[in-house]
Amino acid sequence: MPRRLLLLFLAVLALPAAAHAQSPAANAAQADGLLQKTLYKEGASGRYLMGGQWYFKADPTGNGSVSAFAQDPSTVGWKSVSVPNAWNTGDYSDASFAGGVGWYRKSFHLPSAQKALSWNVRFESVNYRTRVYLNGHLVGKNTGAYLPFEIRLPAGYLKRGGTNVLAVRVDSRRFPTDFPPSGLSTTGVPTGGWWNYGGILREVYLRKIDSIDFKEVSVLPDLPCATCDASLTYSATIRNYGDKAKKVKVSARLGAKTIALGSVALAPKASKKFTRKVGVKHPKTWSPTNPYLYTTSFTARSGDDTLETYYNRTGIRSIKVVDGHLMLNGKPLHFRGFGTHEDSLDKGFAIDDAQREQQIQWAREAGATLFRSHYPLHPYYYERLDELGMLAWTEVPVYSVKTKYLKQKLVRQLAARELANAVRTNINHPSIIVWSAGNELSARPGPVQGYYIKSAVKLAKSLDPTRPVGLAVAGYPSAGCQPEYDPLDVIGINEYFGWYSGPNGQIADQTTLGDYLDSVRQCYPKKAIVITETGAEANRSGPVEERGTYEFQSAFANYHYAVYASKPWLSGAIWWTLEEFAVKPGWEGGNPWPSPPLHQKGVITMTGQKKPAFTDIQRIYKGTVQWGP
Template sequence: MARLRFLLPLFALLLVVPSSAHAADKPDEQALYKDGPDGRYLLDGDWLFRKDDADQGVKARWMRTASTAGWTTVKVPNVWNLGDPSNESMAGGVGWYRKDFELPSADSALAWAFRFESVNYRARVWLNGKPLGENAGAYLPFEFDAAGVKRRGTNRLVVRVDSRRLDRDFPPARENADGVPSGGWWNYSGIQREVYLKKLDTVDFQRVQVRPEIDCGTCDATVRMNLNLRNVTNRGQRVTLTGKFGTRSVNFGSKSLGPKAIASFTDSVKIADPKLWSPQSPNLYDVSFTVRVDGKKVAGYSLHSGIRSIKVSQGRLFLNGAPLNVRGMGLHEDSKADGFAITNERREELVNLTREAGGTVLRTHYPMHPYTHELADRLGLLIWEEVPVYSVPTTVLKEPSVRRSAVDEVGRMIETHENHASAMLWSIGNELSSQPGPVQVAYINAAVKFAKQADPTRPVGIAVAAYPSSLCQAEQYKSLDVIGFNNYFGWYPGPSGQIFDRTKLSGYLDAVRACYPNQALMVTEFGAEANRDGPIEEKGTWAFQQEWINYQMTVMSSKPWLSGVVYWALNEFWVRPGWEGGNPRPTAPLHQKGLVTYDGVKKPAFFDIQRWFKQTQQFGPPTGT
């Protein structure tokens, strides 16, 4: 009995321990997308989260605290303001994430790194209380070496996320006359996409570039491969790199890398009679690379490459020598259940809905998740790839640091998605000033020059508001290959009512063609809000949306020189508090131009778009261009 009395207090103490300690996970080797290096371990499962409304976490040293008091359990990806439509939610805040884990291997020869696919917006990262680094910007990945990681026992990864948008961010924070915050679309706060622990054995793939080049739809192809390898050890290494493109083997040779040094490897292969990638035949080649040291494999990388030619000639976009007249959807990676922290199942749903509607192109206002690109590669969808340089005021863009940041955003986008056949072009912005002056021209020219140097195989474009008052900007846009026009004739009034009359659309498009005879032109947005039954004459009804779309498609389909038309948008998504979008009876903060409701129901107009898209010949016969 005395022994039992002794054990009872000990048992009670054990029950208390979990309140001040968090169980460590040992992550599994898995990834939510295929293309990339071997040795990716998904940091999923339970994380801890804590809001920091007073922004006192750094001062209170939350990055070093062991207690779980005040922390709640969440799953990452995660957005902490899901379902909160308040001004405060839109304005953003500070939150902390924490993950306890053990290394999958205690091998002292290995190094480790962390990869974050998207954090909105500013991230500071600590490992075991020591700072690893900082990053600003959402929708693009970043990595930090896991300096100070423990080989055995529990490691603690802590991430401070600051989602408070500034007017120099992309997209910039703005407020209307009533003080309501904006920023292009809803400011979902948190770790929006997944986090990986990367195993590094001797070397790390710093960059992998596989660039198929083909001059015409019937030509042989040249595939140029450029790889940068980093020695992650503290001693010199002699590394050998080999690869395969389809059935073709590539021997890049061997190089000596000093401690922490980076070496470049380049080679190319000729592919006779290649199987071209296109939406009609999305042929992909398996590509792999292997690094060996003293004959032992230490690292591998795999991806899937599509050989195709996309270029602008005589005012048209051509894919494999065939003129394009594509149809497609704009979309946001948003869902009612998860906000921007969506799953692969949701990504598949959005892609499949686009294909069901007859679409062959996707457009979004920011770089999409790698899995969306892999789906597009495999299923045959083109992507208008864009950075979130959206509605940046000229007063902000005039700052050289802002323009440099925007160009850097373009570079990161290209580096992230350049190996995907689905990436149709690089778009450097959306709806900047419709009357570009020297400041915007300086940005456009710098971004175009950088993009063409980084990737000379794709066109560079921009999307602009379709206003007659700023119709012809031939000199300002001369460096661009493609111009997209966001067309809301007959929906919004526009400045001074200039787009109120939808019958002016046809003449406007003809004038645009006359102004830009050598550039490819697309309609990158058109759409009308709808959230209820009602008369055809009343904005915001299903019937009005259907009639408006049919009128618009009739006009745009009569312009055979257009290279494409994109409806905005496929799905409903959150925009900002008080959003009206031209609807006299809105449901803020929902953007309801979508053809599919927030609850996943297809609106009647979905089937009108489907009929128009499917009856359109989107790919012309090859012309030899």
């Protein structure tokens, strides 16, 4: 090769390296484990996954000082961990379930040292009470789990060119007024709905903000009929985090088309909401058979500069209750699904996307079209359900809160706020067909629960008028008709006829199930009725009449789903659960030979083995027309 060509060739090879050269700050951040990537797609640009090395240290007394933990410069006594992390994974003791206090610490450099940039730290889920410190200074608090929260890192505390230390105090001890609540059994054993894993249970992001930030982004579809033209209502609030006024132009997308939302001269620290309704002729509708998704991302620009983008996808579909039935795009649903928990033997609650994907694929293999959970799932689930045409019943963990606590006005307000935050967080997923305000509150709701239901439904519909709101209730014949359920669109029945005996033995005989369901229909003829739970524990082979055997579980599934099939007005039925999970110390679940604390109604074990009932349910689900005609 001539020397001139050789030099030209070498110069061309050098171009990509120069184009992708990183600043010293970016290199330092990457060395700390900060990667410009996410574990799910929807959200603002500028997110850096805070991976790499974290440290954890238990605080046995729960009274450790800030100086002893947040300002501790050494690593002595600290355990090197990765985040997400459940510190009590595999510890199924009473003390583990009751909860405790632990500290996490992460050293990091900012990916950019530019003074004009603001930075937030985003936690996808921490259980349960959180205090966040930056370089020894308290910068924010949060209470709750299963929903994300963000905390701004004040510029005065940031070291833009040096090492920053993020310290997170996590208190997993719960109260009877929390969601889900704690409590004690008559023998003094801690109780609750599922295992109380402590820690930073989902991933953490560092988020860059170049003066303008998107808040409360939504794109809501309106499809009057299956063959009608549709409309999309775009809504986004922007905030100026900068110290100077900014002229901002906001636009969105509808596939390849640009939608102008407006311009504003935004003062420092000020916010502005943009809303626009856009018609869509001959829309490609989202459905289980054709889950078409439109890209509807948002962009904020100032002059020629793109300040922030918000990636978003939307499916155009309608979900309504018509004459007491859930209708998707005008066709009736008769879905079959599974309940699920984020839990594993090796990671506890802090599972990864590979395990989430495995659950989804198991459900698809069984012929299921819906997932239900007791709390908002990790966003990865909803994005995959969107893509696959599966459905979701999304619930908040307002689970078995005793009436004497729900009587407190603050508790009711916090419960309604929990539902509102779940709606705001997950509003753009077409897979979500019901917002559920809770699970198994008192089966005889009085004025207290009635007030909560009314306020929760009103708040959810003020944020999202396109979806029905439901509640899962314990199925007992003695409950009768309840006027407190009037605001609800959907009633979910948790029925275990023939497994548990119930108060005064009223559900011991499974042959009374059909008559009971007919009585529910008579009570609520205009509401959609869904079986939100059914199931029987199984952990061994044995006689079909012996509770806890695989044979009993299979027979139970066949009988109950045959009853459901005889009720064409039912909108769906859910087996509780797909996979086993940890419940609480001493859990028996009606099984004479239990394996506490494992809930073993799942048709897949925690080691990934399918029980015989999986095949029975698969045959039933695949033989059911779940949408239409």
